[in-house]
Amino acid sequence: MQKEKNRPTCVCESCESKTFSFLSINKHGVEKWKCSSCNQIKQWCICCDQGWIEHGVLEEKDIYVCDECEALWLSREEAGGEGSAWWKYTEERRIEEPWKKVDWVKDYEK
Numbered sequence: 001m002q003k004e005k006n007r008p009t010c011v012c013e014s015c016e017s018k019t020f021s022f023l024s025i026n027k028h029g030v031e032k033w034k035c036s037s038c039n040q041i042k043q044w045c046i047c048c049d050q051g052w053i054e055h056g057v058l059e060e061k062d063i064y065v066c067d068e069c070e071a072l073w074l075s076r077e078e079a080g081g082e083g084s085a086w087w088k089y090t091e092e093r094r095i096e097e098p099w100k101k102v103d104w105v106k107d108y109e110k
Helices: 086-092
Strands: 020-025 031-035 041-044 052-058 061-066 071-073 103-105
Touching: 071 086
Parallel strands: none
Antiparallel strands: 020 031, 031 041, 041 052, 052 061, 052 103, 061 071
């Protein structure tokens, strides 16, 4: 049985609650969490074990980027698996000022 985990430094960006509940772990070991107040979904980065994987849209493509180590994946399901690095992905596509071009998405559980 999975032991309940806590990420005490997390504050929900949507409702400012500090209470997140552990939900599950994906096939790569990435932890999925949910804000207990507004139901926003977050994923904890397995690469650095220090940041949240943020969902964004860049040039009409979904991206998932760690807010600490900048690891990048192109789908939520593949987060934690083989991916790329933010700088490499944006450099290969010659995207200028990429952080300014991302539309960040907040995911919620229904």
